[in-house]
Amino acid sequence: MLLFLAGCSGIPHPAIQTELEACPQQTAVAIAAEQNQLSFLTASHTLVCAINTLQKSHDLAIQRTALGSRLCLTLAEREPNQDKREKFAAEGVKFAEIALEQGGQGDGAVHYYLAANLGLKVRDHIVLAMGSLDRLENEMKQAVALSPDIDDGGPLRLLGALYLKAPAWPKGIGDLDKALELLKQAVDQYPNHPLNHLFYAQALWEEGDQTSLSQAKAEFVLGEKLLAEGDWGYNKQPWGTEFNEFAQEHAEIASPIK
């Protein structure tokens, strides 16, 4: 039975659907205490149950953390359906906004998951996406400054990707030089994350000269290997799709991941 649940934390959350009757009895405090066990390896149903519990919590100490936003991003990243993905991401934005309102400004993770969720929420809507560029950049910059090491260099990776893919100056904030610098840092400092290598490969590919193209190919192959050999749980498929799409666009870079 699908139930339509709205948060009751005082600040309304968008709804997330789940099979409520199958959710275990749990408290927000217990979820927060065990949060390291909730990751891309966790089943979606478990994550949705946790989110529903967090939505109902009035615990300010939990509200000001990035936990709810992180769990929403974990779900959004693996969700192939656009509508559902955007709902998870929108919920993640809401969690992060509440965290900021409750005093979480100094927590880089809050800024990071806010930006990551916002990016997923707007990426398929050009007007919204263009209108969100400055906010995305600002939140990611704060995440880079406060907690660059979250999610294997996630802030560096996302800010680099933003500069890579946004419309270029003077109309937008897109900037290949900044993208290359940030993504180079990401692969140097956090070499175990496949997407650090994929995004760096994409930036090098944009650079276009022969040296960069050779480097791009090496980065792509390394990222592909890390993805194939690592235990990336539910992220393996969507990330594999990103690798495959890039390979299909640029057939010469590598053979697609099977």
Added chain:
Amino acid sequence: MRKSYLIMLASLLAPFSVSAAPDAEMIVVCYPGGSVNAKEANGAMSSMLRVVERVGQWQENSFNSVFLTKSDDCKKQIADNNPKFAITSLGLYLELRNQHKLVPIVQPKINGQTSEHYRVMVQKDKFKSLDELKGKTLGGTVLEEPAFVGKIVFAGKYDPASFFDLKPSNQAIRALRSLNKGELDAVILNEQQFGGLGSLQMDTSLEAIFTSEEIPLMGVVANSGSTSVEERARFGKALEAMCTDAEGKKLCELFGVESFNSVDASLFEPMVKLWANGQ
């Protein structure tokens, strides 16, 4: 050519190829010197095209497109496919107009203007005139079309390829950073790039050592041999209505385009003469 509105025009006509009808009309979108990730632009393209199709009362996905940033690729595409409509730079229009019977249909209006100036920027007080730049390095995205720069921007007075040491780039901001550091002697900018200089943090002051005459903005062109007057009029009307449509208005605002206006080929006659007389 102001590049952002060219993206806007491109976006009007470049849907996801996978969603286009099998018999969709191919539109060639030429964006010489542009730094555009076609995949990333697809969202905008699809959105805009759907508006144009609705406003023009075409069936959804009536148009398909190909998006190109190299002049040579663009020329080949037009030669191979002989499209009914295309979005081109002014330089490509001037080069291909006779061969493909191209006629302009609409041009954009940006900041109240339907024309622009090009400028050659240098570090302040480093050079006194354009002649002093002989043999010096000149960068910029505009250099993807050196014939256009020579014949139209410099009105035939300078041949860029022989006068300068050309350093083309698809990154305007990178060229300007190089100018700032003294790695380039000069950078040529279009109007929009010039207008964006204030947003950049530069160590050195820049100044324009050369400003072109007014050059009309180019927009959508049609092949007058393969389109009827009615087809061109319908296409033009749809584009003119774009920025007054509720949804289309948001997209126009996003790209800084006030409106698309129908245009007569005679407006470009001075450019045609310069092109014919140029070096």
